[in-house]
Amino acid sequence: MVTEKRKLSLPTDDWNRKYYWDIRKVAWNCARCSTCKWVDVWEVKDARFAKICPSSLYYNFDAYSCQGRMDLSLALIDKDLTYDDDPQILDIMFKCNTCGGCDAMCKGVQDMEPLRVMLEMRAKFIEDGQLLPQFMPIIDNLRKEDNMMMQRKADRGKWAEGLDVKDLTTQEGEVVFHAGCRLCFDQELWHVARGAVNLLKKAGVDVGIMGKDETCCGARAYQMGYRGEFTKYAENNIEAWKNAKVKTVVVSCSDGYYAMKRLYPELGANFEVVHIVEYIDRLVKEGKLKFTRNVPMRVTYHDPCHLGRRLSQAPGYYVPGQPIMGIYEPPRNIIKSIPGVELAEMYRIKEYSWCCGAGGGVIDAYPDFNNFTATERIKEAKDTGAEAIVTACSWCQRSLTDAVTSMGDKMKVIDIVELIEQAI
Amino acid sequence: MPLGDEKHRLIYSELVSMLGESNVADGPATLKAYSRDMFAVSVLRRKRGPEFIVLPGSTEDVQRIIQLANRYKFPFSVISGGWMFPLMGAARPYWCIIDFKRMTGLEIDEKNMYAIIQPNVTHAQVQAEAMKIGLYNGIPLVGAHMSALANHAWHGWHGTAYRTGFSTRNILGMEWILPTGELLSTGSLAAPGAGHFWGEGPGPDLRNLRKGVVGDNGSLGIITRMAIKLHRWPGPRFLPTEGVRPQKKCELPADRFKWYFINYPTEKKLIDAMYEIGKAEIGGNMERYDSQRLAFEYAKSRDEYWGLLEQGYWQKFPNTIALCLWGFTSEKQLQYEEKVLNQIIDETGGELWPKEAYEKFVPYVANTKIRAIWGPRWCRNGGSMQTGWLVMDTLDEILSYTPTVWEHLRKYTPPYLEGHGDSAWVLPFDFCHFGGGDNAPPFEKKEDIVKAVLAEAMEQMALDTKNGKTTFELATAPINVTGPSFANFHVPMAKIKKAFDPNNVSNPTRFIDMDAMERAEKEAAKPS
Numbered sequence: 015m016v017t018e019k020r021k022l023s024l025p026t027d028d029w030n031r032k033y034y035w036d037i038r039k040v041a042w043n044c045a046r047c048s049t050c051k052w053v054d055v056w057e058v059k060d061a062r063f064a065k066i067c068p069s070s071l072y073y074n075f076d077a078y079s080c081q082g083r084m085d086l087s088l089a090l091i092d093k094d095l096t097y098d099d100d101p102q103i104l105d106i107m108f109k110c111n112t113c114g115g116c117d118a119m120c121k122g123v124q125d126m127e128p129l130r131v132m133l134e135m136r137a138k139f140i141e142d143g144q145l146l147p148q149f150m151p152i153i154d155n156l157r158k159e160d161n162m163m164m165q166r167k168a169d170r171g172k173w174a175e176g177l178d179v180k181d182l183t184t185q186e187g188e189v190v191f192h193a194g195c196r197l198c199f200d201q202e203l204w205h206v207a208r209g210a211v212n213l214l215k216k217a218g219v220d221v222g223i224m225g226k227d228e229t230c231c232g233a234r235a236y237q238m239g240y241r242g243e244f245t246k247y248a249e250n251n252i253e254a255w256k257n258a259k260v261k262t263v264v265v266s267c268s269d270g271y272y273a274m275k276r277l278y279p280e281l282g283a284n285f286e287v288v289h290i291v292e293y294i295d296r297l298v299k300e301g302k303l304k305f306t307r308n309v310p311m312r313v314t315y316h317d318p319c320h321l322g323r324r325l326s327q328a329p330g331y332y333v334p335g336q337p338i339m340g341i342y343e344p345p346r347n348i349i350k351s352i353p354g355v356e357l358a359e360m361y362r363i364k365e366y367s368w369c370c371g372a373g374g375g376v377i378d379a380y381p382d383f384n385n386f387t388a389t390e391r392i393k394e395a396k397d398t399g400a401e402a403i404v405t406a407c408s409w410c411q412r413s414l415t416d417a418v419t420s421m422g423d424k425m426k427v428i429d430i431v432e433l434i435e436q437a438i
Numbered sequence: 439m440p441l442g443d444e445k446h447r448l449i450y451s452e453l454v455s456m457l458g459e460s461n462v463a464d465g466p467a468t469l470k471a472y473s474r475d476m477f478a479v480s481v482l483r484r485k486r487g488p489e490f491i492v493l494p495g496s497t498e499d500v501q502r503i504i505q506l507a508n509r510y511k512f513p514f515s516v517i518s519g520g521w522m523f524p525l526m527g528a529a530r531p532y533w534c535i536i537d538f539k540r541m542t543g544l545e546i547d548e549k550n551m552y553a554i555i556q557p558n559v560t561h562a563q564v565q566a567e568a569m570k571i572g573l574y575n576g577i578p579l580v581g582a583h584m585s586a587l588a589n590h591a592w593h594g595w596h597g598t599a600y601r602t603g604f605s606t607r608n609i610l611g612m613e614w615i616l617p618t619g620e621l622l623s624t625g626s627l628a629a630p631g632a633g634h635f636w637g638e639g640p641g642p643d644l645r646n647l648r649k650g651v652v653g654d655n656g657s658l659g660i661i662t663r664m665a666i667k668l669h670r671w672p673g674p675r676f677l678p679t680e681g682v683r684p685q686k687k688c689e690l691p692a693d694r695f696k697w698y699f700i701n702y703p704t705e706k707k708l709i710d711a712m713y714e715i716g717k718a719e720i721g722g723n724m725e726r727y728d729s730q731r732l733a734f735e736y737a738k739s740r741d742e743y744w745g746l747l748e749q750g751y752w753q754k755f756p757n758t759i760a761l762c763l764w765g766f767t768s769e770k771q772l773q774y775e776e777k778v779l780n781q782i783i784d785e786t787g788g789e790l791w792p793k794e795a796y797e798k799f800v801p802y803v804a805n806t807k808i809r810a811i812w813g814p815r816w817c818r819n820g821g822s823m824q825t826g827w828l829v830m831d832t833l834d835e836i837l838s839y840t841p842t843v844w845e846h847l848r849k850y851t852p853p854y855l856e857g858h859g860d861s862a863w864v865l866p867f868d869f870c871h872f873g874g875g876d877n878a879p880p881f882e883k884k885e886d887i888v889k890a891v892l893a894e895a896m897e898q899m900a901l902d903t904k905n906g907k908t909t910f911e912l913a914t915a916p917i918n919v920t921g922p923s924f925a926n927f928h929v930p931m932a933k934i935k936k937a938f939d940p941n942n943v944s945n946p947t948r949f950i951d952m953d954a955m956e957r958a959e960k961e962a963a964k965p966s
Contacts, residue, residue, distance in 0.1 A: 033741065043883055046474065047814035048519050048583055052560065055582035056677045056688070056809040061544050061563035074461075074493050074539040075468050076520065082471030089470050100467040122684035123814050125740050335739030337682035365682055 033125055033334045037134050038091050040126045044084035049123045050116035051079050059361040063394050066115035066362070068369050068387040077106050080116030080128045087135050097144050107135060108146050109383060112237045112374035113319040117327050118338045118365045125334040129327050136239030148379035149238055156243060160229040162378075163199040171226030173197060173204040179211050180222030182258040187222035189214070190260045192251070192274075194267035195230050196408035202415075203408055209431040210266050210290050216438070217302040219293075221264065224254060231265075233273035233320075238375040245281065248273065252283045266290040266431065268318035268407035269373070276328035289321060291406045291430055295344035298351060305437035308354040313433070314400040315345055315357060316391060316414065317367035318407035338365040345406050345430055352437040358398035368394060370410035377413060388417035392425060402426035404433055446489060449510055449532060453492055456502050461493040461540070472517065472535050473527070488528035488535045495540040497613060497621070497662040503536060504660070505619035507943045515945040516656045518557045518585030529947040538585070541662065548573070550635050551668045552610055553586075557661070561586045564666070565809055574671035576602055577723060579865070582810035587664045592653035595874045597723040597811050599867040600716070601764075602669050606649045607868075610637045610665035614648070617659045617939035627665075634665030647934070651830055657949035658938050670766045677809055684738040688805035694765040695722075695808075696772060697800050698779060700788040702757040705861065709833045711759060711786035716870025718782065720775040722764030723808075726864035729753040735803050740818050755791060756861065760804065829862070829875040836864055836875030843877045843898065916948055918955040928955070 051070045058064045065071045070079035077086065086106055089095040097103055110132060117129035139145075152162060159167040173193060180187050191214065197207040214221040232247035251274075255263065263285050265271045274287040288296075297303040322340030326332060342364045349357045362368045371377065371387025392414060395403040403425060405411055415427045446464070453462045463469070473487040494500045507514045512532035528535065538557035544564065545554045548571050553564050561582035564575045577597030578589050594605020602608065611627030611634035624644045626636035637645055648654055648661065672694040679688045702708040708726060715721060727735075732752035737743035746752060763779065765772030783790070791799075829836045840862045866873040904923055921928025928950060935942075935950050942952050 033739070045814060045817040046520050047581070047817060048521065049581070049814050052562065052583040054683060054686075055560075055562040055565075056679060056686070056806045058560075058562035058566045058582075059676050061559070061567050064560065064563050064566065075463055075491060075537065076471040076517075077463070077468040079471070081520075082468075085470040085473065086467050089467075095466055095470065100465045102465045103467045106467050118683070122738075124818050335684065335737075335742050337685045339682060342682070 033332075035127065035130070035329075037131050038088065040128060040131050041084045041088040041091065043124070043126060044081055044088075044128065045124060046081050047123065048079075048081060049119045050081055050128065052119070053362055053366045054119065054122070057362075057366055060397070063361040063368070063390075063397070066119060066366060066368070068113065068115075068371060068383070068390070069110050071390070072383050072386050073109060077102075078109055080120065080132070083107060083110070083132050083135070084128055087131055090135070097142070104139070104144060104146050107132070107139060108149075108238075108375065109380055110374050111319075111369045111371060111376045111387060113369035114324045114327050115319075115366070115369065118323040121326070121332065121334070121338065127327060127332055130329070133237070133239070136237075137241045138239075140239040140241070146238075146375075146379055149240075149375055152375075152378050153235065153238070153240055153243065156230060156235060160247070161195045161199060162230055162234050163195050165199040168226065170198045170228055171223075173201075173207050174211070174223055174225055177208055177211060179215070180220070182222035182224055182260065183227045183254075185222065186259040187220055188259070188261045189219055189221045190255060190258065190263050191221050191223050192231065192263055192265045192270060193223065193228060194265060194270045194408060195234075196267060196412060198228065200408065200412060203411060203429075206266065206408060206411070206429040206431050209429075209435050210264075213290075213294060213297075213303065213431065213434060213438070214264065217294075217297040219297075222258070224258075227254070229254075231267075231270040231273050233269040233277075234375065236273060236277065237269075237373060244273075244277070248278050248281050248283070252278060252281060252285075255285060260285060262286040262288060264288050264290055264293050266406070266429070267409060268320035268322075269409060272320035272324050272328075276325065276331060280329065289341055289344075289406065291321075291345040291348060292341060294430075294434060295347050298348065303434075303438065305352045305434070307437050309352050309433065309436045310354040311402060311433075312356045312358055312398075312400045313349065313402045313404045313428075314360050314395045314398045315349060315363070315430075316360075316370065316395070316403050316405040316410060317342065317345075317364055318405060318410045319367060319369050319373060321406055322367055323365040340365065345404075348430060348434065349404065352433065355433070355437075358400050360394045360398055362394065370405070370407075370413040371417075372409040372413040377409065384413060385417055385420055388413040389421060392417050392421060392423065396423070396425060400425075402428050402433075404428055404430050406430045445510065445512075446532060449506070449512055449534070450490065452506055452510075453490060453503070453534075456506070457492055457494065457499060461495070463491045464489060472537075486528060488533040489531065490534040491537055492534060493537050493540050497615065500536065500615050500660055500662050501619045501621060503534070504615055504617065504943075507534065508618060508941050511941055511943065513943050513946050515948075516557070516588075516660055518588045519560070519580075519583065521580050521584050536660065543663070546571070546573070546668070547634075550633075552634060552665045553668055554634055554663060554665045555587050556663055557585055557587045559586055560584060561589060562809065564668075568668050569671050569673070569677075570675050572671050573668040574598075575666060575668050576605075576608070577807065577809065577811055579811045581814050583814075586666060587661060590664060590666055591648055591661055592655070594649075595865055595867075597725060597807065597865065598669070599865065600724045600869065601722050602667070604867045604872075606645055608667040609645050609649065610634050610667060612637075612645070612648075612661050612665070613663035614644075615660045615662055617657075617941070617944035622659075625665075637665075653949075655945050655948040657935065657945040659944055672764055672766050673808070677806070679806065685802075686806055687801045688808075689801055690805050690808065693769040694772060695805075696763045696776065697796075697804050698759070698761045698763065698783075699755070699791040699796055699799065700759045700761070700783055701755045701791060702759070702786070702788050705757055705837050706834075707787055708757040708759060709837065709864075711782060711788055712833055712864075712866055712870050714782045714786060715759070715761060715779065716866060718778050719869055720763060720778050721761045722766070724759065724761045724866055726862075727755070727758040727760055728861035728863065729756045730861075731863050732758065732799070734816070734818075735807075736799060743818075751795075755795065758791070759788070762804070762808070831872065831875075833864060833866060833870060833873050836862060836873060839875065839902070840877065842901075916951045916954075918951050918958070 076082045193207045232244035236244035271289045371384040469487045514534040541556040543556035544559045579595040590605045611625035614622045626632040729752045733746040763775045862875040917928045
């Protein structure tokens, strides 16, 4: 018996050394340690705001946490469960903002990328015809009208009407501002897109837009599992930018930024992708933008997930042991350099940021969950004593604004571009 | 998988009428999330799951669930963080897991220095609120993201237990739902209006009935509220960290905290020094590191861990005492303790780590450990599966277990660990009056390996038990198996279990398996 046992020897694969990606391996190796549910313990600053996973806080059952989704994924991969075994399967997989909080926590402890498992599983669900009914009209509209907002393609350029900006569908230009679906069709937020363009122009940037011919970036479709749609729109954008001789793409939506920065290169894109906060931070440092007006305001800053920790979660970008990097400092540099503005940080910031609730299709499919998540963030923001929550993503702004409205609160939700405009 | 029979449907509908549909689940996709954890037992038995998950919101909800369990004779167990799940896992039909996610009450009595907690409050949450007012609740080995209540009731090995005492000593008044559904208040809570401030009584101290070394796994009912002692925290409101994970740096106030890393030529000398430090009653937390543990706590990835061992850097310090002096009352206390410690180091032949090693380890590892020993990271090296041989004994005795344990472990660990990893981590409790030890090497999480390791663990444990050693492997045998080697202590415990839980519904297979015991008794009574 003992001799038999001694025959076992390690390593039997590279489990103990170099990282490699394998969907089943990650699901199987989930330790159920629950690190994915909470902010790093040494960073828990308040009992009320200690969780990192909105889904596990809202739905309570462990099935609605990253750990539960690893169990579900493994069961489906190993055929312990089939799609027909439980009508809850789709909900369990899709009631997730794909904010990557779990992923950032798990990486630091277990060298694993669980969000990638979830995104791959979503894609497999779609491939297998397991479609979430709430997504269907949105994807249908995307296919017909090239946007995720259930709007007409013909109206896409309206946000820029009267704006003196180069049209890159007819001219060439090195810098394109990609407004994204939310800013193009959410009339209440048009001023953010217009403000961004104006700031760039004021700093002497030769910026152009695609106007009504701009199309969806495909990021949200990717999060929902619709890889075909993502690829189609990514390729379309890449082609359009190449035709216009674009070198730099500027975006003010974090979803779009993530997709262009992390996913487009897989499809051959070779542009410099810059978020508006990075660009403005750069312009301020170069002295091309100066904040001259006092803005007496106590604000807090909300880190959008896709501008933050998600940047370390993409095929080929994860290196175990490396920091969960994101665009954390540029927005803070900008806010701190505006005269009169006082930055009061929330408990959960940077890689520990609490999601706004919009991601992963949740804003469309599960409005109650979306609202809960955003409301939690507003409550946390209010704890700082700030009068405004500043963000750098149009989806976050919409989600947080709606939460404030539903709470009957008066907290201002503003894009960083709006704050900058007040200072210039 | 749910049986879906009439009894199942009946229980389900009763639970739903009691708690509401959104707080009861019996769907297979939800149940899958309650089928396993990292330990060997559940890796091998992950296909066995519960039939119901329920989310009570109050003590009264828990009482009603338990009363229902007694009426319909279905087993139940509890879960909070889920770390020790095999001890609570479903083993029989109609098994119901009570998940405490909705029970998150936390109150702090600043003046009397205790916190009153419900089961789903983590150590980190208690710490966060306590630290704001200069109080503190210890460094849990398991990770501070686990239930503080469950941790006190079960394992409760704290880095600070050296000074603040083993977790049993930190339990005050408890609200305990017996396996029959009755509410029992313990300690001062039993006296109307007295509050939670005292732990003992009425009558015999019931804390140790629940707690012992590693608790009763919920087989004597459920604690729905517990008061735990808080201790003085001389540090800042928030732990001062900088950087982005996993490359976090933390500097503690130098006038109140000072780490010492002292290496000894032999384990014997190390333990002797620990005793001297304990006798002097200095320091806030202390542990013994071996080189393997230094490497994996320092490493930020699995690859870095093996690389470090290959480089041999941490092997220069195979017998290290890590001691943090805390100036609880003042800077002067810290200065005094430093003088005492330096004298002990001289007398015991210890050698301080070189500055380079100290500066590598303290700001990046040791200081953040002030809030958690961070158990989950131990899973990383073995592909997430870890099993350990735990020992609780005097400090000298802990090390006497090490050679035999490693004889078994070596077969499953990569060869380059040999010669410099064969030792134990030691955590002293109560100023070194006793302590805990652990050997936690990495294993690959593959079924054949897990099976073999578990079999070896059982073999080892049986041997230890026979030799009267108090070793235990996490999540293994109930006491009807181990009791015969320890003066048949399972016999009185069985009587207690029967008195408390006449229907044997409260986690019936763990702590003590009454059915197996009765079968054995019947077997023994048969004429030969």
